[in-house]
Ligand SMILES: Nc1ncnc2c1ncn2[C@@H]1O[C@H](COP(=O)(O)OP(=O)(O)OP(=O)(O)O)[C@@H](O)[C@H]1O
């Protein structure tokens with residue numbers, strides 16, 4: 001097969017420019033040619049590489065050798081994903097490989113490698129970032145596929161209930177309650193995708209906290225003592241009142257779930273901390289978050305291994321929890337330009353929120 005000089009020049013130009021390692025390997029697995037990407041991959045110059053066999057530069061028992069043999073036998077291209085090419089010298093590496101026997105050149109084959117780590121890492125990052133976004137897509141599907149039939153199931157249970165003796169009504173009520181719970185869960189998931197611009201107005205945070213306390217005191221936190229330490233001169237927060245109620249409702253609900261049945265205490269505090277500034281965006285401009293609100297409880301605390309993940313969706317230790325409460329809190333606080341942090345030791349768990357002041361804007 002004659003290749004003239006100009007063709008060879010352009011072929012080596014192409015091979016040289018290819019970002020993926022390419023090797024030409026002879027019938028006895030001896031390396032005949034490598035491109036610069038392969039030199040980099042094996043961290044060895046072409047002069048050294050072409051004197052070696054493939055086995056010498058690959059981990060012992062590498063599946064690439066088997067793929068070579070199979071490709072030669074079949075006379076066609078074979079590929080394999082995620083082949084382990086880890087060596088003590090280069091550390092952990094995964095690559096997608098292809099082996100193409102050259103026609104009429106008994107046993108000579110072209111090998112290409114595509115390192116996976118970078119692509120994988122990128123995938124994983126996108127996956128993480130997409131998690132909250134896809135939650136919304138999922139919620140939209142669930143709303144359609146589950147909420148509607150669920151309403152039917154609930155309605156049927158209510159109809160059944162009419163004809164039932166009292167002691168059996170418990171079962172139909174259970175159906176209704178569970179249907180309501182699932183439907184509420186889907187509503188909360190839908191809230192993640194709410195990307196409408198939030199109408200912001202000055203909000204009196206003490207009024208928000210009072211309201212949350214009243215609701216809690218008459219429902220889920222009847223036996224809990226509330227202690228309020230408010231700074232009466234606190235200026236209003238710039239934000240959305242309903243969303244802020246939701247934030248503190250979720251925090252107080254968690255606190256009340258955590259406190260002991262006897263002697264449970266939840267402390268709400270507000271304060272003005274003009275010194276707190278955070279950086280925003282790439283430009284590094286700093287803006288201040290002077291309004292501090294804390295929700296503290298005297299429960300057993302957040303398990304240490306949970307603390308780094310506590311604001312992630314679906315993290316829960318409760319048998320009937322959804323793990324969406326704090327994820328939603330973090331999202332809303334973030335939408336307000338604020339920050340939230342959690343410090344926890346037994347008998348003292350504090351959720352601290354910093355928010356911007358209404359007059360200043362953000
Ligand atoms: N004040 C607290 N004290 C101890 N642990 C807490 C406290 N607040 C939250 N946690 C822990 O964080 C987990 C996540 O809380 P989150 O509010 O996100 O979900 P949840 O309360 O389990 O369920 P949901 O709020 O959806 O009903 C809880 O399951 C609990 O383990």
Ligand SMILES: [Mg+2]
Pocket residue numbers: 250253254325326
């Ligand atoms: Mg909760």
